[in-house]
Amino acid sequence: MRVRVSLIILIQEKENPVRKRVVRIFSAVNPAPAVLFLWLLAGASFAAGQSAVLKLNALTDAQARAVGVRNVIVMIPDGMGSAHATVGRWYKFAKTGVNRLSFDDLACGMVRTYWSTGLITDSAPAASAMATGFKTSYGYIGLRPAKTAMPGLSELLKGEESTPVASVLEAARLQGRSTGLVVTCEFPHATPAGFSSHYVQRSAMDLLAEQQVYQGLDVVLGGGRRYLDPSARKDKEDLVKVLRDRGYAYVTDRASLLAAKPGKLWGVFAPTAMERDLDRDPRIEPSLTEMTRKALDTLNRNPKGFFLMVEGSQIDWGGHANDPIGTATEILAFDEAVQAVLDFARRDGDTAVLISADHSTGGMSIGTPEIGDMPVARFAEVVLKAKATPTKIAQRLTEGPAPSLDEAKGLIAGLLGISDLKTEEIAALAGPLKERSAKKLELELGHAVSRRVGIGWVFTGHGGEDVTFYCLHPRDLRIGGVIQNTDLAYYSARLLGANLGAVTGRLFAPAGRDFTARGAAVSIDAADPDNPVFQAVKGGHTLRLAVNKNLAELDDRIILLEGVVVCTAAIPGPSVMDPNTWFAPRAAIELLK
Numbered sequence: 001m002r003v004r005v006s007l008i009i010l011i012q013e014k015e016n017p018v019r020k021r022v023v024r025i026f027s028a029v030n031p032a033p034a035v036l037f038l039w040l041l042a043g044a045s046f047a048a049g050q051s052a053v054l055k056l057n058a059l060t061d062a063q064a065r066a067v068g069v070r071n072v073i074v075m076i077p078d079g080m081g082s083a084h085a086t087v088g089r090w091y092k093f094a095k096t097g098v099n100r101l102s103f104d105d106l107a108c109g110m111v112r113t114y115w116s117t118g119l120i121t122d123s124a125p126a127a128s129a130m131a132t133g134f135k136t137s138y139g140y141i142g143l144r145p146a147k148t149a150m151p152g153l154s155e156l157l158k159g160e161e162s163t164p165v166a167s168v169l170e171a172a173r174l175q176g177r178s179t180g181l182v183v184t185c186e187f188p189h190a191t192p193a194g195f196s197s198h199y200v201q202r203s204a205m206d207l208l209a210e211q212q213v214y215q216g217l218d219v220v221l222g223g224g225r226r227y228l229d230p231s232a233r234k235d236k237e238d239l240v241k242v243l244r245d246r247g248y249a250y251v252t253d254r255a256s257l258l259a260a261k262p263g264k265l266w267g268v269f270a271p272t273a274m275e276r277d278l279d280r281d282p283r284i285e286p287s288l289t290e291m292t293r294k295a296l297d298t299l300n301r302n303p304k305g306f307f308l309m310v311e312g313s314q315i316d317w318g319g320h321a322n323d324p325i326g327t328a329t330e331i332l333a334f335d336e337a338v339q340a341v342l343d344f345a346r347r348d349g350d351t352a353v354l355i356s357a358d359h360s361t362g363g364m365s366i367g368t369p370e371i372g373d374m375p376v377a378r379f380a381e382v383v384l385k386a387k388a389t390p391t392k393i394a395q396r397l398t399e400g401p402a403p404s405l406d407e408a409k410g411l412i413a414g415l416l417g418i419s420d421l422k423t424e425e426i427a428a429l430a431g432p433l434k435e436r437s438a439k440k441l442e443l444e445l446g447h448a449v450s451r452r453v454g455i456g457w458v459f460t461g462h463g464g465e466d467v468t469f470y471c472l473h474p475r476d477l478r479i480g481g482v483i484q485n486t487d488l489a490y491y492s493a494r495l496l497g498a499n500l501g502a503v504t505g506r507l508f509a510p511a512g513r514d515f516t517a518r519g520a521a522v523s524i525d526a527a528d529p530d531n532p533v534f535q536a537v538k539g540g541h542t543l544r545l546a547v548n549k550n551l552a553e554l555d556d557r558i559i560l561l562e563g564v565v566v567c568t569a570a571i572p573g574p575s576v577m578d579p580n581t582w583f584a585p586r587a588a589i590e591l592l593k
């Protein structure tokens, strides 16, 4: 109680010089009236029992002790800026009559999203920042940056550039907690990979998937079957077999997901990404909420607790497509998943929930040069007519035999609900229809909807402005104010009682340097260029460490490691031969006596 009161005083002092003086006078005489006075001034938010937010680097001993929880759930609405959230909320109101998002009440800060050398981040460095506490380079997954050139970032020590750093998920796993990822993109896509893999290029999804499979996660649910399939993988490895051998239930449709028995679970419901929620066939693909519930159910059986990351992956793709329908319906799907998580967390009483986008997408505005205001009834009328996203409609219009312009107009009227296309809109569709360009068509269709509801878009890339931070803590010990994306990692580590630096030391020892220091002769066997092996020889013993796996081969004995072996060089490529690009769990190095 005393802690809460003093925090409130600090905030009030900052806000109002007159109050500050009054508080000082009261406090000097007797603290009690000052407190009472402040409670009266503080208004509804404090009266409702919300305390001021914490500063991570200034916790009192009591706060540091009380902040720890059993379970941490990080939820990422990829690409959701505040305009997107607002449009999502109005869509929810139009559809259900509920005029609030499930996470509205939890808003407590803004997140600065910039990356290691610029203002406008990509999902890979953003996820890496939220997972590891390091703002990093474009395309980087779970590594320190190649260089830093932004305020507040400390300079890299020589040799530290592009080296792997532990994620909060890995920290939780080493503590014996269960870990899980739930997404609707491909499971090795940038955001989930940022929490569970380490490599210089986000596009190397075959490689990232392999690390995830050997990472010892308990639950992985999403899209991306192709990345496990030997006929589609570049290295021809059968990762489904690996999963089965390691005791995972492997499921590929909604019914088998719902029926899966407790235990390790890997579910992939589409060859690549899953469908947008609005376009989803519920007989095949589960919803984000169903996957999240299943993950909670499975992970919560561990008495030591769990770490779970849930991503609303395709809100971002709605933004890239300048599509209000895809954006809003994906936010609605995310909103429902958050509700399921909050229901769990409040029931559990020992779970913290952190929600933040990685960046915004598309430069969305509510209001345009043509439309200065929009009645909610008109907004509802337009958006509720859409039965499919522009992305799906564009796909339908570009596969199979080419439709005539009239057939295309019919499909657009039926699925998007727009039957009053203007002459210039029809002209704009004709080109992409002829070219059979789904990308250009989805953009034209997205703009057709946007024009009718007063939504504007600046471009199809990411935005560099702050995004909203939402948080639930069972004892209300939340961080907030204007924070950094890296603070999500530091706060998560606090919640878990983990030291990320120590975990990095334990999981990613520099193999070239450390084996050499032990007197071993090191070399790289790249006979199979896609699967190079680090080799260390000492005293008649040979230790072989295959890349991206948690396996050590000591002479002819296989030993399971507590983390995966990482090579940060491009694979295949000449730098693979440099032992200094290899990292392995410290325990692997200690295997060579």
Ligand SMILES: [Zn+2]
Pocket (backbone or CB within 6 Å): 079, 123, 316, 317, 320, 361, 462
């Ligand atoms: Zn994006």
